[in-house]
Amino acid sequence: GAVVSQHPSRVICKSGTSVKIECRSLDFQATTMFWYRQFPKQSLMLMATSNEGSKATYEQGVEKDKFLINHASLTLSTLTVTSAHPEDSSFYICSVAKTLTDTGELFFGEGSRLTVL
Amino acid sequence: KQEVTQIPAALSVPEGENLVLNCSFTDSAIYNLQWFRQDPGKGLTSLLLIQSSQREQTSGRLNASLDKSSGRSTLYIAASQPGDSATYLCAVKLHSGYSTLTFGKGTMLLVSP
Numbered sequence: 096g097a098v099v100s101q102h103p104s105r106v107i108c109k110s111g112t113s114v115k116i117e118c119r120s121l122d123f124q125a126t127t128m129f130w131y132r133q134f135p136k137q138s139l140m141l142m143a144t145s146n147e148g149s150k151a152t153y154e155q156g157v158e159k160d161k162f163l164i165n166h167a168s169l170t171l172s173t174l175t176v177t178s179a180h181p182e183d184s185s186f187y188i189c190s191v192a193k194t195l196t197d198t199g200e201l202f203f204g205e206g207s208r209l210t211v212l
Numbered sequence: 213k214q215e216v217t218q219i220p221a222a223l224s225v226p227e228g229e230n231l232v233l234n235c236s237f238t239d240s241a242i243y244n245l246q247w248f249r250q251d252p253g254k255g256l257t258s259l260l261l262i263q264s265s266q267r268e269q270t271s272g273r274l275n276a277s278l279d280k281s282s283g284r285s286t287l288y289i290a291a292s293q294p295g296d297s298a299t300y301l302c303a304v305k306l307h308s309g310y311s312t313l314t315f316g317k318g319t320m321l322l323v324s325p
Contacts, residue, residue: 101255126323129312138301138315189254200246201305201313
């Protein structure tokens with residue numbers, strides 16, 4: 096199966112600082128990656144779809160200027176939480192799909208726990 | 213808008229029991245359905261993927277069924293073990309290609325020795 100790597104797994108930062116989370120597809124090239132956010136005891140909510148070489152597509156209610164997504168290569172997408180505040184504390188998970196004609200199975204990273212003090 | 217519901221929200225069973233987790237979705241026009249396992253503070257591990265044309269999938273002690281017309285899926289775990297303790301998430305994919313998943317809130321399973 097696919098292997099998706101996320102880094103860092105945990106990060107604690109002060110309010111007002113920016114934090115970058117990396118998502119790497121280790122086994123195959125991924126033109127599209129998805130970023131999710133999960134609050135405690137809640138389901139995963141899609142934040143944005145990251146497209147290699149073009150702008151990300153954000154879900155309604157997600158501030159694109161606050162959550163910057165860069166997908167500069169076929170194996171790496173980054174999510175930067177700018178000017179983080181305590182309410183941004185959450186679990187962020189990325190996922191990738193193999194190919195357009197694949198089974199449609201999505202593979203997920205290990206997640207990144209962000210705590211903003 | 214597609215909504216996915218999982219029942220029960222939490223389940224506690226003694227080791228060795230067979231159990232069933234339920235998932236329902238409001239829009240039956242799905243492309244596939246995927247069951248995941250999530251350990252505390254961790255990412256998601258894919259357990260079973262059922263295409264819309266399939267009725268069930270099996271992997272070891274796990275069996276997942278799909279009744280698309282009624283908008284339901286079940287995950288059957290046989291002979292449960294303490295290592296099965298985790299949150300189980302059900303998710304549906306609406307379209308082929310690069311479309312995302314809609315998740316339920318999960319069922320938190322605790323298997324006691």
